[in-house]
Amino acid sequence: MKLGMHRATQDESALLADLRLILGSPQILSDPLELLVYECDAYTLEKKIPSIVVLPNSPFEVAEIVRCCNKHQAPFIPRGAGTNLSGAILPIENAVVISLTRMNQVQQVDLENRRALVEAGCVNIWITNAVRSAGLLYAPDPSSQTACTIGGNVATNSGGPHTLKYGVTTNHVLGLEMVLPDGEIVWLGTTLEGGEETGGLDLRGAVIGSEGMFGIVTRVVVNLSQIPQSWRTLLGVFASVDDASQAVSDIIASGIVPAALEMMDQLITQAVEAAYHFGFPLDAGALLIVELDGLEEGLEQQAMEVERLCKANRATEVRRARTDKERADLWKCRKRAFGAIGRLSPNFLTQDGVVPRSKLPEIMRFIQHTSAEFGLRIPNVFHAGDGNIHPLILYDESNPDEVKRAVQAGNRILERCLELGGSVSGEHGIGVEKADFMEKQFSQPDLDAMRSLRRMFDPLHRCNPHKMFPNGKRCMDFAPRRQISV
């Protein structure tokens, strides 16, 4: 089997020996076949098999591992479920991957104060599962919420369809425990028993979204929200993406704040329908999912207003989810949309640009134009209410020219997002994928300030190195590799 596998060097053998003093042997993976799982995250254009993966059971073990890595001058990378879409956990430089998946418990719940203490490896939806019977939920709901971990959510400041009204991870994390890159364990922000104000600097806020580059987050105190009393979930059927985009703008401008406002274009709708058989109209140019929630009182008037605005923008039909099951099925289809892409193409590259909401029609037209120009199909399923697009650029990795065109098309779309006053990432993060875009979105002084902050947490750049910042070294040493099939 030709896998381009890494053979342990002398240094790594010494590191392994020291790690074995801290951890039991099932907690250390160094067999190349076992390591294969960790060669990438959901961004599959670049891959690298790590030399060692460790599976700690406690913050203390994490601290010991970090100190051990420091002793051997080895870089280390925190990893949750690996659902990241930007290569933020690519194990560059033979880094030791610290997988938090064994630290996955909801440790304590304080229902009265609506908080929970959870371990970093806890899967997002498990928190809601643990408190749903008390009428509570954990609000951020990334599409990968049945797999992704809270630690990963903290690293990328994850969003999801319902963040339009409820905000993203940073709005729902009160405090966190982190192992600093020198091995010290610190608590930043509110503890489970503490008041929500702590004074001082908001280091908690600085860590959220730092893509695992400031330390290893081990435990998190999250804020729980009340489950809305009622919902109205509408499905607007439009002849074109343009009409649906205009309806989005009109709904926002009307003063209604929907819980979610999601769009699917025709190509993705067809794939989703083929995979999940929901009953979506296959001839529609675009579908708009609008969810309103809150108190039952007054909700119907808002739903009727949304219906009116959809029809004013030439919606051919506005359906309603009539039962909880229909609503759940609709969301399941939306959240598993990426999973249906396999029917269309062997590979896809998803982008995560953001534009001011009013520029949505313009960026959607640009994507259609880009699709034609590069000869690649680009279905779209995205958070329309936030202006957060997710064009899915389809390619076949066995065709090198197509791979190249896919990357170019993605870059072109992101550049256009910046020209329209937006951002290259709304929720997926920069990772290795978009590092070169940082200089386009930010000035050198902006990037220098970010680097200062990183140095403050990690002066030696040991924690998740070569991410976020443009780095010429990466291009030479870490060229994209083809997927290894076993």
Next chain:
Amino acid sequence: MRLEPLTEIELGTQLAKASRERTPVECVDLSHFNRIVEHCPEDLTATVQSGMRLDTLQHALGERGQWVPLDPALPETLTVLDVLNHDLNGPRRFGFGKARDYVLGLRVALADGSLIRTGGKVVKNVAGYDLGKLFIGAGGALGIIVEATFKLLPRPRAELFFGKNCASVDELSSVLASLRSSSLRPSIIDCWRGGPSLTSGNGMMVVLGFSGTEAEVAWQAHHAAALGFSKPSDLSYDRDFWISRSRLMTRRVSVVPTGLAAAIAGLASMPFLARAGNGVLYTAEIRDPGHEPPSTRLETRAKMAFDPNHILPSLPPLL
């Protein structure tokens, strides 16, 4: 040293000079930075210079039926910079959150005179580190915020406020518990004692507020009455509390919401104002810096990284 720049560039030059000469900056007058740079009603965003008065900003946004959902008392005495530097908020904090929930991007003059941007002007953005969180509430210790982009909300179509007297801490405790277990979604759960409108020594007033559509607010008002909140109230207690106090010197206590009644019991009959839903308590006492914990190692490192010559104010106190 007092800075009164006319432009960002001038501010940068003055800061760079102060840094070189290690001259502490005692005061920065940003009264020339007083305009709305951009208001995009259709995007629900606005970029404003930080020297702008909060009430002027809210008035301008209000003309399009929008606002920054931050409501510290006496907005006519506050600039956007005050709000951001000291993370100020008001009664509606329970329902609407704090400054960090609404700031999308900042423009900041650093101690060395360089001008940086953090975040952006779109409502969702994870590109780069979230430096903005550090500058908000930092009291100017890490840099001087000159411009901020806010996420806006439509102004609530209706609001109603109700009060209920509580004679004892035990009664307060049970009233707050009944609110927590109710199906109401208040935007305000405040509690206060003292001031012109309450006479009894230990009597306290709990204030409940609702914001939203007419139907939402009316339904909640009806259900609040069943919990004893039927007396119409206003928010003048908040203004009365702050009108004679320095926000920076007022003692602040933060506990879990269920611990609030116990914290109030410890005050004997002293006047106070509490964001009861959040567990935050402002007392009539003056803050005692001698009893505050020292800044953490990481905070000190942040200060060293952004203001190595210590020309800007000290780090904000830990509670």
